[in-house]
Amino acid sequence: MPDPSAPLDLIISKTGGATKDWKDALHLCAGVGKTSLIVSLLEDEFYENVPARIDHVMIPADVTPERVVTSIHDYCAREQTKEELVMEIKSANVICVVYSVADQSSIEMVTSYWLPMIKQNTPENSVMRPVILVGNKSDQPGSSKQMEKILPIMNEFDEIETCVECSAKTMKNISEIFYYAQKAVIYPTHQLYVSEDRELTRKCKKALVRIFKLCDFDNDGLLNDYELNQFQMFVFGVPLNAVAISVSLLCEVVT
Structure with missing residues (x-):
């Protein structure tokens, strides 16, 4: 030793x-x-x-x-x-x-x-x-x-x-x-990411999907500009500016 x-x-x-x-x-x-x-x-x-x-x-x-x-x-x-x-x-x-x-x-x-x-x-x-x-x-x-x-x-x-x-x-x-x-x-x-596998943990994926579904008000499997802006307001307390909204991508839910 x-x-x-x-x-x-x-x-x-x-x-x-x-x-x-x-x-x-x-x-x-x-x-x-x-x-x-x-x-x-x-x-x-x-x-x-x-x-x-x-x-x-x-x-x-x-x-x-x-x-x-x-x-x-x-x-x-x-x-x-x-x-x-x-x-x-x-x-x-x-x-x-x-x-x-x-x-x-x-x-x-x-x-x-x-x-x-x-x-x-x-x-x-x-x-x-x-x-x-x-x-x-x-x-x-x-x-x-x-x-x-x-x-x-x-x-x-x-x-x-x-x-x-x-x-x-x-x-x-x-x-x-x-x-x-x-x-x-x-x-x-470590609770979010498994470095040896280079992917998110199972619980992290589950949490992200849950957050997505809560933000997807119309349940169409996509986040539109309004839904993204509502998420921004809830988390950060300030709205997305026009430029950020214009370049934002619609996100398809991962199941």
Whole structure:
């Protein structure tokens, strides 16, 4: 088994009920700059010297794009147990795996240790948590070539939603990391689309047909301009403009 103390970090996020509270737990291994990412997010500034682990941090809803309260928990293997990490994984809704684009071994650990461990500790009969890959230290030389190594990983593991290359030092894409983590939970795609089959899920198709039938007032199997406009008003609260209506296509119901 690969050494868990190798340079790789893990971020785990969790939402809770209608209050839209979030919990982010972060697994710390030396070298990839995960704690620096958190500090840069909080302070909007890079610090050379950061602790191995920071205490839990609460980010208010008014500073996040999706208006959700975000609580960040920093997990450190030197101070906490693996059992605590496993508990966090089992209760998480989205997981961000952080690696260093300047360290090939940390990239290898993504597939050889962390992604299998996450899958192993996902409760049986549960949907796999969405994973965000985070490549830190993109400011270092040669980092631009690392994405070529990440693309095959994204194709192999369907649970990976996206990959974000960032730099705590230059502040590149810091806020985007947490935006994509929140988006993966608030607007999930796995319930709608089966990537390996490249088609919508059965339940998604059923829901779309149901929506179509509700909008097809005259039951002719087509949506005319009036019906499209009524749908637009119901969903978005504003009517379609004349140009949009003129170029809209009639949709035949899929049965």
